Amino acid sequence: MKTERGQALPVLVVCLVLVVVWYLACIPMNAVVAQARIDAAGGGLYATLTESWNHTRPVIPAPHQIVVELWNTVFMIAPWKVKSLLYHCWVTLSSTLLGFVLGTLLGIGLAILIVHSKLLSKALMPWIIASQTIPILAIAPMIIVVLGAIGFTGLLPKALISTYLCFFPVAIGMVKGLMSPDVIHRDLMRTYNASAGETLWKLRLPASVPYLFTSLKIAIAIALTGAIVGELPTGAIAGIGARLLVGSYNGLTMMIWSALVAGSAMAALLVWLVGHVERKTLARMGVRT
Amino acid sequence: MAAAVIEAKDLSLTFQTADSPVYALSKVNLTVEDGDFVSFIGPSGCGKTTLLRVIADLEQATSGSITVNGLTPQQARLARAYGYVFQAPGLFPWRTVEKNVALPLEIMGLGDAAERVKRNLELVNLAGFEKKFPWQLSGGMQQRVSIARALAFDPKLLLMDEPFGALDEIVRDKLNQQLLDLWARTRKTVVFVTHSIPEAVFLSTKIVVMSPRPGRIIDVIETGLPRDRTLDFREAPEFLKLAHRVREGLKAGHSYED
Amino acid sequence: MKGLRDLLAPALLGVIMIVAWEVACRAIPIPQVLLPAPSVIAAKIGGEVPLLAYDFFKTVLQAVIPGWIIGCSAGLAVALLCDRFDFLRRGLLPLGNFFSVLPLVGVAPIMVMWFGTGVAPNIAVVVIMTFFPMLVNAIAGLQASSHLERDLMRSYNASWAQALTSLRLPAAMPFIFNALKINSTLAMIGAIVAEFFGTRIAGMGFRMQTGFGSMSLDLVWAEIAVAALTGSIFYALLVLAERAVTFWHPSYRT
Numbered sequence: 132m133k134t135e136r137g138q139a140l141p142v143l144v145v146c147l148v149l150v151v152v153w154y155l156a157c158i159p160m161n162a163v164v165a166q167a168r169i170d171a172a173g174g175g176l177y178a179t180l181t182e183s184w185n186h187t188r189p190v191i192p193a194p195h196q197i198v199v200e201l202w203n204t205v206f207m208i209a210p211w212k213v214k215s216l217l218y219h220c221w222v223t224l225s226s227t228l229l230g231f232v233l234g235t236l237l238g239i240g241l242a243i244l245i246v247h248s249k250l251l252s253k254a255l256m257p258w259i260i261a262s263q264t265i266p267i268l269a270i271a272p273m274i275i276v277v278l279g280a281i282g283f284t285g286l287l288p289k290a291l292i293s294t295y296l297c298f299f300p301v302a303i304g305m306v307k308g309l310m311s312p313d314v315i316h317r318d319l320m321r322t323y324n325a326s327a328g329e330t331l332w333k334l335r336l337p338a339s340v341p342y343l344f345t346s347l348k349i350a351i352a353i354a355l356t357g358a359i360v361g362e363l364p365t366g367a368i369a370g371i372g373a374r375l376l377v378g379s380y381n382g383l384t385m386m387i388w389s390a391l392v393a394g395s396a397m398a399a400l401l402v403w404l405v406g407h408v409e410r411k412t413l414a415r416m417g418v419r420t
Numbered sequence: 421m422a423a424a425v426i427e428a429k430d431l432s433l434t435f436q437t438a439d440s441p442v443y444a445l446s447k448v449n450l451t452v453e454d455g456d457f458v459s460f461i462g463p464s465g466c467g468k469t470t471l472l473r474v475i476a477d478l479e480q481a482t483s484g485s486i487t488v489n490g491l492t493p494q495q496a497r498l499a500r501a502y503g504y505v506f507q508a509p510g511l512f513p514w515r516t517v518e519k520n521v522a523l524p525l526e527i528m529g530l531g532d533a534a535e536r537v538k539r540n541l542e543l544v545n546l547a548g549f550e551k552k553f554p555w556q557l558s559g560g561m562q563q564r565v566s567i568a569r570a571l572a573f574d575p576k577l578l579l580m581d582e583p584f585g586a587l588d589e590i591v592r593d594k595l596n597q598q599l600l601d602l603w604a605r606t607r608k609t610v611v612f613v614t615h616s617i618p619e620a621v622f623l624s625t626k627i628v629v630m631s632p633r634p635g636r637i638i639d640v641i642e643t644g645l646p647r648d649r650t651l652d653f654r655e656a657p658e659f660l661k662l663a664h665r666v667r668e669g670l671k672a673g674h675s676y677e678d
Numbered sequence: 679m680k681g682l683r684d685l686l687a688p689a690l691l692g693v694i695m696i697v698a699w700e701v702a703c704r705a706i707p708i709p710q711v712l713l714p715a716p717s718v719i720a721a722k723i724g725g726e727v728p729l730l731a732y733d734f735f736k737t738v739l740q741a742v743i744p745g746w747i748i749g750c751s752a753g754l755a756v757a758l759l760c761d762r763f764d765f766l767r768r769g770l771l772p773l774g775n776f777f778s779v780l781p782l783v784g785v786a787p788i789m790v791m792w793f794g795t796g797v798a799p800n801i802a803v804v805v806i807m808t809f810f811p812m813l814v815n816a817i818a819g820l821q822a823s824s825h826l827e828r829d830l831m832r833s834y835n836a837s838w839a840q841a842l843t844s845l846r847l848p849a850a851m852p853f854i855f856n857a858l859k860i861n862s863t864l865a866m867i868g869a870i871v872a873e874f875f876g877t878r879i880a881g882m883g884f885r886m887q888t889g890f891g892s893m894s895l896d897l898v899w900a901e902i903a904v905a906a907l908t909g910s911i912f913y914a915l916l917v918l919a920e921r922a923v924t925f926w927h928p929s930y931r932t
Binding site for chain 3: 137138141142143144145146160190191250253254255256257258260261263265266267268270272273276277348349352355356359360363371372375376378379382384387388390391394395398399402
């Protein structure tokens with residue numbers, strides 16, 4: 132999320148418009164559930180607004196209702212209780228991070244292999260690309276259950292979904308990054324009779340750092356999505372994904388929305404964190420800011 | 421007499437492309453003595469850069485023979501016999517100036533890096549810029565860092581591929597003068613590729629005029645000029661006479677007509 | 679000839695992987711219900727062609743393709759608006775960047791709640807998932823032309839629409855195709871995941887879920903194979919179209 136000068140006001144205006152539209156949309160969309168109460172309260176503008184914006188099981192909750200729900204589930208309950216949203220966030224976050232780390236290592240490793248072997252690059256690259264056309268997220272729940280049946284339970288199966296999703300952007304970005312040094316730089320290393328290892332360490336890896344971070348931002352976001360979808364199969368009792376599913380089955384609108392907002396906040400936070408590390412690292416590497 | 425630093429006999433290099441072979445070098449004979457400042461001059465495609473790259477073992481000749489310090493180019497490269505300066509500075513943007521100059525020292529595992537870096541940065545008049553990153557320097561300064569980097573491990577031979585080609589003429593004149601001083605002080609052998617006639621005449625003890633299709637040497641001019649010349653020398657009659665001879669040589673090669 | 683050789687290495691690797699899978703299934707006592715051998719899956723695909731075709735129709739033709747087209751067109755349309763009105767661009771771009779990193783599949787239960795049964799919620803999920811990548815990429819692409827080229831357009835006194843069609847839209851094509859390709863995968867995911875929440879009684883996601891419930895894993899894997907094949911063909915077609923449209927791009931020069 133790059134910040135550009137003079138975008139605070141436009142962003143604020145757009146957000147404001149969205150909130151207003153949201154509140155307005157609540158009235159017709161919640162009419163299904165709220166109309167009877169509005170009529171019971173005698174109709175009129177006041178009754179319409181209060182009933183549309185404060186129904187306990189609305190079709191679409193008003194923004195302030197989500198804020199209240201978040202407040203109640205985040206701050207009013209001890210974080211180690213199952214009813215706390217923080218507990219579910221932590222469950223999802225831990226498998227996200229594990230999958231992210233594994234996927235990043237796998238992606239970097241594959242990229243290093245690919246740039247050093249023409250044969251490997253020819254044999255692997257098409258499969259790496261093809262691997263992503265498989266809607267893995269869609270079959271993630273199955274994979275979790277299959278892994279569970281052969282003895283893998285807990286954190287790892289979910290993390291593996293994230294790993295699978297993560298490694299691709301990292302591998303592609305790193306292949307690009309490791310290949311990015313100019314011909315001049317590579318010739319220079321040749322004149323020094325530098326070994327492949329020295330060229331990798333002193334030239335290719337430093338040159339690939341900006342590419343790595345671009346990939347990592349995509350990877351962490353998609354790792355989170357993977358972890359959430361991995362929590363969807365029946366049987367998962369904890370995590371953002373489980374909250375979505377439970378809320379969906381029981382018609383608990385507020386639970387779905389608050390889980391969605393919590394997941395989004397985590398995504399934003401994680402991407403921001405990676406971006407922060409990126410800025411610090413690049414500044415230390417002398418990149419012009 | 422000492423053995424030649426570079427000795428090429430009937431050197432040819434042909435690139436195989438999709439449509440037809442390209443004769444980049446054809447039957448090139450050349451001798452570079454110790455302490456020479458040799459310039460290759462010619463239009464684009466005359467093989468001057470290719471010849472330099474063959475000397476550096478960045479390309480391999482298809483036929484003929486070439487020795488560098490009496491060794492094959494590959495042996496010479498493995499013995500780290502030369503420093504190479506490219507058309508662009510080619511500095512690593514994530515390294516400071518001093519770290520850039522220290523790069524070959526790290527790779528070759530040479531000692532007293534600090535002293536060598538200091539000495540060579542002074543040689544190119546860049547003392548005080550050690551902690552800067554490349555983007556904080558002008559183009560001319562960056563190229564001087566790259567010269568310091570090429571000299572860092574004290575090779576006897578300096579190969580330079582149009583090092584000042586991307587700089588404006590005012591900066592280029594200044595760097596030419598500095599390079600000449602540096603050459604006089606360090607007694608290196610320099611092989612210098614250029615397409616500027618004044619640059620070649622001003623700098624060289626020997627000018628090799630080349631012509632394209634096929635890439636070949638059409639004239640070798642021994643300038644016999646004193647080592648300590650200044651920019652004013654460019655108005656001297658000997659200078660103009662030499663420049664004229666180079667220009668005639670280039671014309672005779674039909675280089676710009678086709 | 680060279681193209682053929684380039685295909686050989688990956689093809690060989692693919693064959694090796696499938697053979698290894700088959701051998702592993704026979705050698706190690708992996709329960710057949712969990713990981714069927716490739717030969718079993720292939721047999722299932724051969725035996726269930728009408729069912730698979732029906733699910734393909736329900737999921738891909740009814741939800742993926744319409745949702746992908748609507749989502750991409752909407753994203754492009756809003757990007758054009760952003761290009762026209764800079765205020766909108768500065769307001770929407772950060773939000774678009776923000777939304778494109780969110781786990782948007784999560785909206786599936788909400789869409790099911792809103793649009794009820796039938797195909798509508800699935801299309802809606804696909805639209806929401808594909809909208810933001812297209813928006814962000816198209817805005818970036820429309821800004822991709824250089825100052826020099828834009829100054830040239832100014833010197834011709836070209837109108838916004840003229841500059842758009844003759845310069846900025848062609849320059850944006852690599853970015854737009856990038857989004858189309860990303861979205862092809864996202865659309866498949868969105869449509870199938872939406873079926874997990876929905877109440878549809880046919881479709882690839884539905885079949886996977888029920889196949890799972892009844893422990894007929896060969897059917898699940900057959901659906902997965904169809905989904906993978908569909909995704910690959912979808913992607914490959916887009917790559918071909920991209921080459922035809924952006925042939926001038928430096929990445930295609932040899």
